[in-house]
Amino acid sequence: MAYPSDLTDEQWALLKPVLNAPGKRGRKHGDDLRLVVDAMLYIAQTGCQWRYLPESFGPWTRVWSQFRRWSRNGTWARALTVLHTAARKAEGRAEATPSMVVIDTHLARGGSNGGATFHDRGGPFGRTKGAKRVVAVDVTGLPVTGLVVPASMHENETTRVVLDHLARQGVTERLELVLVDRGVSARAADKLGRRHSVEVRRVGWDDKQPVFRPIRHAWRVEVAHGRLGRSRRLAKSFENTTASATGWLQVVCIATTLRHIASARTRALVLAAAS
Template sequence: MTVDIGLIGTVCRMPYSTDLTDEHWALLEPVFNAPGKRGPKHAPDLRRVVDAMLYVSHTGCQWRYLPDSFGPWTRVWSQFRRWSRNGTWARALTVLHEAARQADGRTAATPSMVVIDTHLARGASNGGFTFHDRGGPYGRTKGAKRVVAVDVTGVPVGALVVSASTHENRASELMLEHLNQQGITGRLELVLVDRGVTAAAARTLGRQHDLEVRRVGWDDKQPAFRPIRHAWRVEVAHGQLGRSRRLAKSFENTTTSATGWLQVACIATTLRHLSRDRGPRRGLQVAA
């Protein structure tokens, strides 16, 4: 008896742990299958494409090593580029963030408080032009700066990537502009940032966006880690994003592509948040 292995791979593909569930796809399909100039796309095939990108994000595999069961890697790659350029990933993250807030029992779809923080990632040289430059203490790290905003539940609400030399003032400004474009600032009253943002810049940002930008941090330096109320949630978010092997270094040569992968990792984090068991909640109840 002859068995067509290729047929088994395409028809009876075993699911990966990164694959979307039916419930998750029901939330995301309107975003990825939005009608364009040529009409709606083929939804079942699109779901497999999204699964492929979540797989690459988690495993960090190179495009050419993408399993054949996801279809031609060139098609997945080209679709990733389109979605990164037109803001589809950001819209998908917004939709999932609203669903996560609803699942957590929040009455409003958008937060009244967010925490913004950056993480410096070392760049990987792929040859040719890159946006990577030197940043961090004394400019010793050449790479990229990842800017993430979370709400009080710790779920990512926005993500951007800029060059490593970008000052914290500018990074926070870009994030607030991004959140405004995504329609997330309607209820926003308070933004927590670290002391890398200057006091003058915090006041200016507050006036521009009609909200309070509060700098947080410890006055005294201690060798032991001490969490700051609410602000520690963004540190946890950066740690969770580290599960994405694609973010082990900044492998991308453009901020558009790097931002796309960071947003994909944020989407994966939010999907895990939606999939967790929700027992009795403990701790302080925060109206945010």
């Protein structure tokens, strides 16, 4: 049975080289991994619990173990980097990596039940118990990366964590400008800028107006958070570890990027036919 969240042949062709990369041990999997990825995308979109996964996807324990493995070894992050490059190409961008990114956080309320958890208090006055989702987007509004950290982590530290992660992913080669909100201190912005040889610019309005006014380019990350939040698995932070929470955030980022690539290619075909 097919679901709307299932991968198309073109989408699987983009993901397969990353997810099926040979390791130090174990056999390479074939297209059977596609069903496992479809199951993860189904959970991400619908928000169902592992044990409620439809039988058509096979044993839920197999899907769970593969998700856990990819979340821990950085596979999702590498897949998102590859897809982001493909998305920029589909948009007609000349360079594979961005020269500007916007970083912002979103506080998700904790919804885990018992057990060891990284959820703690954060947000305004420290009243919200949950986790912070940190997303970096480029000028197209597509997520370059996404990470989850404890809610109590300061904006200075979350920005450092994201920039270090982007550097490890090889995304900072062309990076010149990083936009952050004023939760990041001027001193921290200057220090991070020197560390990564980029300009870290704090943006925001000085006056407290009750009317929403978008900030040039910075509004794109707010839109990204809104789009990611449409996936039911991200309705709350249901996970008990940062690795699992980050894995689901990156899965949703991947799904969003795949849909954008499909839309961009469709637009290109329509324009080509019209001309």
